[in-house]
Amino acid sequence: MNRPVLSDTTASMPLESIDGLSVRSLADSDVDSWVAEERLACVHSLHAWTPENYRSSLRAGYWGRVLCEVGGEHGGRVVAACVAMDGVDEVHLLNIAVARAWQGKGLALQLLQALYERCRLQRAESLWLEVRPSNVRARALYLREGFVDIGVRKNYYPAEEGREDALVMRREIKLESTYALD
Secondary structure, X not given: OEEEEOOOOOOOOOHHHOOOEEEEEOOHHHHHHHHHHHHHHOOOHHHOOOHHHHHHHXXXXXXXXXXXXXXXXXXXXXXXXXXXXXXXXXXXXXXXXXXXHHOOOOHHHHHHHHHHHHHHHOOOOEEEEEEOOOOHHHHHHHHHOOOEEEEEEEEEEEEXXXXXXXXXXXXXXXXXXXEEEO
């Protein structure tokens, strides 16, 4: 007997439909201005990615998406970014950040949903990430999205005073509907 393997039930709004924003691939020309925005958005500037983090990701061919304002005096200004690395049967979220003025509007969730679709296209059955324990908002989002704690990487992140651990989390990705034989 054939039985369906259900796809992920998370409803995904197309990124193009976010009012006043467009989505595109991260480009080298975005890096310097975006890093300045990200530093302002983080609790501490040490938490933000560096220009070299972004540029090395671009050189490696990692998946990167940005949400940009459309029109207006700052047309095209990046307001959110996401970078992920494909693995074997998995994808690893390396960074996701939203400009301070745009926080709390669901942009990180929209980027995560785009990343879930990336996972499906790559036939990746899991999405991995690390998050600072002190990043309460991000951790709450990940838990709401079905990520589970897997472990701890000790002294992983630079911090104001020394180092901070990273919580390792994983979310299983249900792939497109397929049929399996019993």
